[in-house]
Amino acid sequence: VFTIKQTEKQIKTLRRKYAAIMEAYQDRQDATITFEQLGVDRLYVDEAHFYKNLSFTTKIQGLNATGAEKSTDLLAKIQYLNEITNERGVVFATGTPISNSMAELYTMQRYLRPSRLKSQGLYHFDAWASTFGQETTTMEIDPAGKGFRAKTRFARFNNIPELTSMFKEFADVKTAEGLKLPVPEYEIEIVKSDASAVQKELVDRLAERAKRIRQRNPIKLREGADPSSGKGMDNMLVVIKEGQSTALNPRILNADYEDNPTGKVSLCADNVYDIYQKTTAQKSTQVIFCDQSTPNSKAPYNVYDDLREKLMERGVAKEQIAFIHDYDTPAKKEQLFAKVRKGDVRVLLGSSDKLGVGTNIQNKLIASHDLDCPWKPSQIEQRFGRIVRRGNENKQVKIFRYVTDSTFDSYMWQTNETKQRFISQVFTEQIPVREAEDVDEFTMTYAQLKAACTGNPLYKEQFELRNDLQKLEAERAQYLDDHARMENQLNVHLPVAIKTADSFVQALRADVNTLNAHSQDESLVLQGETYRTPEEIGKAFAECARAIYDGQLTETPRGEYRGLKVSVVRGDKRGMEVALTGMSSTRFPIGLTTPEENASRLANAPKRIDEKLASAAAELDRLHQEVKDCKEGLVKPFAKEEEYRAKTRRMNEVSLQIEEQNRKEERAETKGLEQQNAATR
Template identity: 30%
Template sequence: MKGNYRFSTVPLFPEGMEKIKHITSKEREELVEENDLQLKIVGENRKLTLDMRALDDSIYSDIDSDKLNQVVANVFQIYQENDEKKSTQMIFSDQSVPYKYRNSQTYNLDGTINTFSAYDEIKAKLVARGIPEQEIRFIHEATDKNKEAMMRDMRTGKIRVLIGSTSKAGTGLNVQDKLIAVHHLDVPWRPSDITQRNGRIIRQGNENPLVQIHFYITKGSMDSFLWQTQEVKKNFIEQIMNGQSAAREMEELTTDTPSPASFKAAANGNPLQAEFMKLDMELQVLKRSRTRFYEGKATDQNRIDEEKNRLSSFEKRLENVEKDLSNIKETKGNPFSLELSYNGQSKYFNDQDKKSDVGEFFAKRLNGNVLQYQVSTERIALTSLGHYRGFELVHQVASSNDNTNHDLILKGNAQYSVRVDVSAPTGILTRIDNKIDEGIARDFENTLNEIERLRNAINKIEEAENAPYPKEEEYKEKMERYNDLKESLQAERSGTIRDVTSDYEQSEEMEM
């Protein structure tokens, strides 16, 4: 980039919004003019960062800027490498839209009309390299009638390159099927804009297992300030979303994605700054991981106490289940005997009674309990029914109000649940017998497995109690290097030669 550009650090509203109410009309006009000037400076320098012809195409030419040449070279190479698969690409730029679709004219410094468009330039260069013109489209061409057709052509590879802005192409486009690469020519103001752009390609339904995302940065340009703005906003959003501590495990995946800080460093063109930013990202991940590690150790003792209490309960239950299994084995050959009680009276059944009659009586008893529960002011959730095969039968009335399925508890040395269906009375005793003959044995095995799991968990916690953070040495080494680089960069900034882009780091962030 030709020329030497320095940018002012005056805040957007230096005196604060409240003071505007008390100034004269002349002072107000001067303040507005100053603010307009700040916006103009930012806007013009964003154009220079993209291509100097976007500011003035009468003074500057193709040789004064290289960003568009780089994107054209990359797009064409990817086009050729994936021509057989008809893979597609998207190029994003919020500036220098097609000349045909501009809402207003832009002017050069001498007052002549500026006809330069980054969109048109990229398309012309790609066509010159051999890509058919009909395979390159602008999102601005889309209308209500043809937008769906354009998306379909992108999904099938009929359109190979689509150029658009965040507002028009960042959302609402279902074009991911063959997307192999996304190219970012400029820097939007919000972190979410980058996410939206990349969301066109990082999406289910893309046939490409590996995709490419390209960021184009002009060294020593406005890109540094823009990525600084992205970094500040991203960090602020993450602080709100994550709270003070206890970051989620998934956050470590973000290390594979370049951050605004790394792009800012690349724009500065300072290798120490780039290394510093890279270390900063790595240390953020290590710090979160280290914090979680030691916070987890602080709660280990509580976890051990809780697990030991659970272990004790399960061990006691295992003893009781084992006693019930012993009783079941001893009484397995005994004649059929069932006691059902109601209102203080008991009715006994034996092997002389028909099982169908027993089932019908049992079903009526259960339905009667539910009816009484529904009309009674003193609702009793559990009702004792009687005894069968050494177990007390308890009706869970509160959970049995659908008039079909009823929940019973078999009380022995331990308790077991079984569900019966009163619409099939003959199956009630069968369900209870199956629970006693097979279900309690399964309960014994499940309890035994849970005891084993708890013992292993307690042993692991106790073994890890005195273990150090596994990446402690790496953390210390990177922290030491980070501090050394920080001192070096501070010394550079306090010297006579100063990086213009760092001016913005001392100013207030502009809201656009």
């Protein structure tokens, strides 16, 4: 909880920062033009997600509330522009407004629609968080591995439909599906590699190391490690990183391990060379993403050099293989990208970040290879966007994703897929689920690591059930929304609409009957005078209209035509009109210089009323059919209700079994620790 002392301390810190900024400004004031002096009244920010790290004040302990200076600077400029443009002077453009957490929507709202947050009482982060988030505080091993620390994070977000609605008030969301851009069709192929004996052994060791960390008895990673300070001691961050390296290639950890001819690197080389051969005539290109074991390091082994050697052994020319890491300036990168676009470089290797934003190499890309799984869903999207992109001359492309069984790979891909599916709901017309897990950067608890390593079928079943239920819940939410809409239509909208439509049909039918009863008399009576010929009728309308327009006639000219009342009135657009009125009303404009046309419009009025009657009757029939459809729809159950209930029950059963297994293991570990402590005493 924020105390007065803490608040005063924060105020002093902010004042100190402000004073430092102003002092720096004063030193160069003579040569500085301020933002206000530039006269800017519109600001366009591309790749706006780079400014998502905005500081905020919170009472929630454990959250990282510090921000980046560039984000604070941008906020100051935007606040100025919002003030002078009524929040209409800033445009953000980004393909990934959410990358780490749903809380980033709060940042977007602070930038672009602060007035909405204030009007809803949600301007302060804690108020926003209490409305849309469920934070949880758990005890986790500290990075040193020698103790526990409290970690607060948003485990789940709720009221998602309302949050999405607020976001879309100022966000113009364009998806690939909605835009229907001319991008190639794509196929995703999962390339599975069986874990080698070395990988299985390393995974078992990782599970044991994680267990020891959990017991606060981590191993020493090097000679001279200090258990009291934690330096050189094992920790979960190291375990997770080594787990990823093990899945990619154990030689990253120890170059002396034998090369695995059926491992991910070799399988990738086979696929790349196969496509390279088949597309030589077209000079098609390929991109390989790998965020680990990058080149130019001092390590005795790295995946990049190994993969290049394997490709060259198979027959790919060395000059047609490039590493993005060798091109360290914008000019050099653009030269490389130009070669890839032409097909002079046909295989490009890089990381998610280095080949992410600003990389335009799609022209001849025929295949993309994901050697490892990145940390965040947004990075997967960036990889995907390099190849499935407008400007690719290929009609069909392939995306290969390499997974080593019984390692961290499957767990990371499944976790990211689940998070990406949730993010996508926010930016589509689908009905969002009411609550869902947050999409924060990938982390692993001890239980999750164990699930990824042990091969326990319950963990696999739990993950599959969770994915299935998320899809079913989205479909069920759509069904319930449709059900509520039909109830509202049936009970509120349709009765009123049918009553109105029926009255309109009856009025038109009465007017048609009146016109038919006077079909033999085509004369017009206007202002007490009778006009029989088209020329007389046309001139009479024109003279009345001109008299009204000139102010010579103040009363509305009235008369009769085939049993219906006639009047000459001013139209909505300052012109003059004839109103033909019975139980309904039909109007047509008066031309001051074309008398015969006026008469023709009057003669055609009965036909127009006939057409209106046919249209109104069809609309009444449609409304009655909608009533029937709604009644039928309301009695239809959710088609997958039984599947939803069965999988929900099974999910609860599996979760309870896993919890019981974990409790038994914890009791055994506790007993072992007690015996160990007793022996040392």
